[in-house]
Amino acid sequence: MSNSQPVTPSSLSRREVLIALGSLGLLTALVNGVRGSLRFLTPPVSQTPPRIIVAGAPADFPSGELTALAAGPAFIGRDGAGLFALSAICTHLGCTLARSGEELACPCHGSRFATDGNNLAGPASHPLPYLALNLNDDGLVEVNLDQTVESTVRLKVKSL
Ligand code: FES
Structure with missing residues (x-):
């Protein structure tokens, strides 16, 4: 008999859900930080014609x-x-x-x-x-x- 059971949402403990949400938030913050850094490093392209x-x-x-x-x-x-x-x-x-x-x-x-x-x-x-x-x-x-x-x-x- 195997000890492993499929993980279902109902089988996740509250702690595991909080860790998963925390990891997701951390990953989102990391992605946004990298995007912001890349935007800072690339020169802005002006679409407005000269006045x-x-x-x-x-x-x-x-x-x-x-x-x-x-x-x-x-x-x-x-x-x-x-x-x-x-x-x-x-x-x-x-x-x-x-x-x-x-x-x-x-x-x-x-x-x-x-x-x-x-x-x-x-x-x-x-x-x-x-x-x-x-x-x-x-x-x-x-x-x-x-x-x-x-x-x-x-x-x-x-x-x-
Ligand atoms: S805007 Fe301050 S002196 Fe001209």
Whole structure:
């Protein structure tokens, strides 16, 4: 006569059921931890297209001026080398800057920036980033709000 009997739910002791449930919970936590770690290690893939705004014709931006765009948070400037774009988002906590005389001022906590993007005062401790510019097929200036460039990069256009 064999001592082993088939295990049925009714034959499990309360202790065995608790051990089984505990093991299942532990296994679930382990699987979720591994999934979370893998998600952390893989770079996020952005499905959103870059935020590109049409700023206007190159002639809309005179030399020596810094023009605030109505279409998005950026300024367009022109110097002897061409056009450039500065972000109008404060590097402190992200408020939108406005022209204030010969400076750019943040209405939230008072940071001030020069028209070349350098931070002059206030809690913001970084200069404004320069943004990528492009001419579209219609010859209009486009600003890519999601792509920064070196401060020396210029879009070469016909001089006025
Ligand atoms: S968000 Fe501009 S100074 Fe704080």
